[in-house]
Amino acid sequence: MDVILIAVIIFFLAVIFSMLGLGGSLVYVPLFYWLGIDMLIAIPTALLLNGITASSAAITYYRKKMIDLQVAAPFVVTSIIGAPLGAYFTKFVSTEILLWILSIVLVFAGARMLFFGKKGAENASTNVTDKKNKSIIGIVLGFGIGFFAGLLGLGGGVFIVPILIALGFETKRASATSAFIVLFSSFSGFFGHLSTGHLDMTLMIYTALAAFIGGQVGSHLMHSKMKSETIKQMFGVVLWIMAIKIVYGLI
Numbered sequence: 220m221d222v223i224l225i226a227v228i229i230f231f232l233a234v235i236f237s238m239l240g241l242g243g244s245l246v247y248v249p250l251f252y253w254l255g256i257d258m259l260i261a262i263p264t265a266l267l268l269n270g271i272t273a274s275s276a277a278i279t280y281y282r283k284k285m286i287d288l289q290v291a292a293p294f295v296v297t298s299i300i301g302a303p304l305g306a307y308f309t310k311f312v313s314t315e316i317l318l319w320i321l322s323i324v325l326v327f328a329g330a331r332m333l334f335f336g337k338k339g340a341e342n343a344s345t346n347v348t349d350k351k352n353k354s355i356i357g358i359v360l361g362f363g364i365g366f367f368a369g370l371l372g373l374g375g376g377v378f379i380v381p382i383l384i385a386l387g388f389e390t391k392r393a394s395a396t397s398a399f400i401v402l403f404s405s406f407s408g409f410f411g412h413l414s415t416g417h418l419d420m421t422l423m424i425y426t427a428l429a430a431f432i433g434g435q436v437g438s439h440l441m442h443s444k445m446k447s448e449t450i451k452q453m454f455g456v457v458l459w460i461m462a463i464k465i466v467y468g469l470i
Contacts, residue, residue: 222426226425227429237272237276238394238453242272242273242430244265245377247268248261248371249321252318262306263306266408266409267423270406272430273398273399273401275431276395276434276437280399286399294400296358297365298404299403315469324371325377326458356382369411376398380397
């Protein structure tokens with residue numbers, strides 16, 4: 220497929236996923252795979268686009284003071300350590316196994332977003348004791364999130380958003396904080412893949428520009444137009460659709 224057309228598709232995906240606090244790599248990887256791009260090229264490209272989309276969105280969310288930096292910090296530190304390690308192990312795992320793992324992750328994350336009860340505990344995130352507990356959870360889970368993000372070509376937002384909501388974050392704030400965390404884990408995973416040499420520079424340049432612009436559009440729409448519950452439901456439905464598509468291709 221023509222690289223310009225791929226870039227247009229990436230733009231619209233970036234708009235959607237930046238509203239969800241994701242970079243979009245959970246779609247980019249299977250999308251590139253379906254377009255005939257080798258998985259070893261698809262994964263680092265998806266991580267790069269994931270980081271750029273999340274960075275673009277995080278700029279807006281930071282200006283709007285929607286990011287909880289104290290809670291995000293431990294996730295960032297340990298996920299940066301775990302992502303390159305996961306990227307290293309990618310070459311030892313078959314494409315089919317990677318896709319099965321990815322589809323299972325999508326099913327469980329989608330169920331969490333669609334059926335998890337409403338949490339109005341945004342005030343709890345300002346409590347000092349809760350902050351400390353959430354920081355400890357971030358340290359413990361951050362490494363594992365980073366590892367699987369690097370392994371599967373994800374930025375980790377698919378794991379982070381449900382975790383933050385379970386911790387009591389209102390959905391918009393969870394998405395904004397996730398975008399900040401994801402930009403670090405994505406770029407860390409991408410740099411872990413650089414040593415493999417599996418890169419398509421033309422594809423990366425065009426799609427990176429599209430991802431940045433899409434991230435700006437999506438983050439502004441989320442802040443001013445979208446309701447939290449709508450965002451969460453969109454998130455769950457998109458995850459299930461992608462899981463079904465991946466499993467259908469594997470059967």
